[in-house]
Amino acid sequence: MPTTRETxxxxxxxxxxxxxxxxxxxxxLPERIPASGLIILRDGQPGEPEVT
Structure with missing residues (x-):
C-alpha cells in the first residue's frame, strides 16, 4: 500500500x-527546455521535521 505522501x-x-x-x-534538468515549457515534480527526501 502506498504511503499518503506517495498518493x-x-x-x-x-x-x-x-x-x-x-x-x-x-x-x-534537460540541457534544453522545450518552447512550451517544463515542469519537474521533485519528490525530495522528507527528512526530519524541525521542532523548536
Missing part, C-alpha cells in the same frame, strides 16, 4: 499531465 504526489502528477507543458517526475 498525494501521484495525484498531483496526474493533475498536471493534461497541461500543454511537459511534466516530468524526479527527472534531471
Amino acid at each position: 498525494v504526489l501521484a495525484a498531483l502528477h496526474a493533475r498536471l499531465l493534461p497541461l500543454a507543458t511537459l511534466v516530468l517526475r524526479d527527472e534531471v
Whole structure:
C-alpha cells in the first residue's frame, strides 16, 4: 500500500499531465527546455521535521 505522501504526489502528477507543458517526475534538468515549457515534480527526501 502506498504511503499518503506517495498518493498525494501521484495525484498531483496526474493533475498536471493534461497541461500543454511537459511534466516530468524526479527527472534531471534537460540541457534544453522545450518552447512550451517544463515542469519537474521533485519528490525530495522528507527528512526530519524541525521542532523548536
